[in-house]
Amino acid sequence: MALTWNRSVEWDSEDWRKQAACRDTDPDLFFPVGTTGLAIDQIDEAKRVCRDCDAVSLCLEFALATNQEAGVWGGTSEEERGRLRKTWLAHRRRAS
Template structure:
């Protein structure tokens, strides 16, 4: 149900709540899952599970883009592991050289 509340100083205001932005999938998971200890053995399973959660997240692209822009070194961000982000940064750094 929607109500309009008139006020003396402002235009009518709706009491209906604004739609919430989609919540990230990592918000409900254990934060340690996204920061594995190492890159081999059990850490690979942890990275795979973190990526699985990321793949269903409505903020996947925004998260990955922001992590690259901030230069995040550790953890899984936007479905990208540390090594994958490092490779993307290297590729981006080499791109201007190969275009010349």
């Protein structure tokens, strides 16, 4: 997934949520308990939904900017987002 770091839309307007492919899915899928066993299958399934989501970039940026630690956001797991956020924060510091 390519992050451009350039916002063309205000992600905090929440309009992106109207495009969310997960709007009608079971929220539990996106917030599995733990990172092993059944949770691995849930995370994979949630990521499959994200792959077809028009709001994936804005969702991920929102999750990084608001430090969403739990669940699948923008096609990323908690662990993946933790690593991405360090890069995202470094970029923000350089840009300001």
